[in-house]
Amino acid sequence: MPNKLTDRRQRLLRFIIDEYVSTAQPVGSNALVEKYGLPVSAATIRNEMAALEDEGYIAQPHTSAGRVPTDLGYRYYVEALMREERVPDDLRQMIRHQFHQAARELEEWARLSAAILAGRLQNAAIVTTPRSPEPRLRWLELVSVHDYLALLVVVLEEARVLQQTLALDRPFSQEELTGIARKLNDLLAGKSAAQIREQRLLAVAVENSIAGATAGLIESTEEGIRDPGFLDGLRDLLRQPEFTQGERILGLMELLEERNLPRAIPPSAGTATDVNIIIGKEHPIDAMQVCSVITTRYSGPSGLRGTLSVVGPTRMDYPRTVSMVRYMSALMEELLGVYFA
Numbered sequence: 001m002p003n004k005l006t007d008r009r010q011r012l013l014r015f016i017i018d019e020y021v022s023t024a025q026p027v028g029s030n031a032l033v034e035k036y037g038l039p040v041s042a043a044t045i046r047n048e049m050a051a052l053e054d055e056g057y058i059a060q061p062h063t064s065a066g067r068v069p070t071d072l073g074y075r076y077y078v079e080a081l082m083r084e085e086r087v088p089d090d091l092r093q094m095i096r097h098q099f100h101q102a103a104r105e106l107e108e109w110a111r112l113s114a115a116i117l118a119g120r121l122q123n124a125a126i127v128t129t130p131r132s133p134e135p136r137l138r139w140l141e142l143v144s145v146h147d148y149l150a151l152l153v154v155v156l157e158e159a160r161v162l163q164q165t166l167a168l169d170r171p172f173s174q175e176e177l178t179g180i181a182r183k184l185n186d187l188l189a190g191k192s193a194a195q196i197r198e199q200r201l202l203a204v205a206v207e208n209s210i211a212g213a214t215a216g217l218i219e220s221t222e223e224g225i226r227d228p229g230f231l232d233g234l235r236d237l238l239r240q241p242e243f244t245q246g247e248r249i250l251g252l253m254e255l256l257e258e259r260n261l262p263r264a265i266p267p268s269a270g271t272a273t274d275v276n277i278i279i280g281k282e283h284p285i286d287a288m289q290v291c292s293v294i295t296t297r298y299s300g301p302s303g304l305r306g307t308l309s310v311v312g313p314t315r316m317d318y319p320r321t322v323s324m325v326r327y328m329s330a331l332m333e334e335l336l337g338v339y340f341a
Contacts, residue, residue: 118233
């Protein structure tokens with residue numbers, strides 16, 4: 001964290017940021033004295049603001065204008081001054097109701113989470129579908145399609161369903177296929193693709209062939225493990241005053257046109273209690289340096305992991321955004337624990 005400020009300068013920086021987030025206008029000393037009832041003169045406040053400017057926490061965009069926070073000022077704010085809000089109980093209840101009305105599918109929950117975050121925060125939200133870094137087999141089924149054809153249905157522990165048509169070397173009845181599936185489930189349930197390939201099976205060619213096909217299906221999901229996620233709220237993001245001038249957001253617009261914005265969000269470590277905040281020029285991608293990104297991870301049974309992110313201008317309501325992201329992450333973890341244990 002940057003060097004500690006005096007108590008007066010801390011309060012002043014918090015007032016400046018709160019006011020700027022609310023109005024999107026540079027903040028002057030007279031406005032601060034009047035709004036917050038400060039027990040000092042406007043001249044004293046101007047001197048303190050000059051000191052904050054010298055230390056890099058605020059800047060003066062124009063000679064005749066007030067001050068605006070810098071990336072360093074926002075960083076000090078989120079680490080030392082921010083008072084995180086609690087999501088109101090009525091909003092929690094409404095969000096829970098929306099989830100209970102939705103289909104119990106991981107993709108639908110991720111899509112709904114992105115829509116709720118974007119709608120409530122008026123910024124862009126990106127939520128990835130929870131996936132396991134090493135998908136494992138829950139069970140498989142074999143369905144007779146024709147004498148020499150069977151449908152292999154593979155269900156992963158993360159509730160994804162995969163299918164593949166298999167050509168058989170001889171006719172198999174449904175009863176025979178059911179028996180083979182039962183035997184393979186006893187041997188392979190809970191195993192990854194690599195473990196399935198290592199599994200010693202009985203010397204029955206069709207069983208080895210089906211096990212190999214099962215491993216291949218699971219491996220095909222591992223290749224696309226970096227889920228770009230569900231993106232919502234782009235219009236809200238582009239309506240922000242900071243983005244009304246095209247030059248500032250030219251690079252961001254290119255990311256949007258190439259559908260690469262989700263891939264510009266760094267992965268988050270930790271759990272729902274850990275929130276990662278990247279502010280402005282802290283972001284490694286130049287086009288994202290006009291934004292702040294707030295990200296957290298959520299997890300569930302069987303190694304399921306996903307992320308929730310909000311992208312907005314650096315002039316973001318950090319307390320409200322952090323509390324919403326944290327709440328949505330905890331809710332997703334709760335739902336995964338209940339329905340996918």
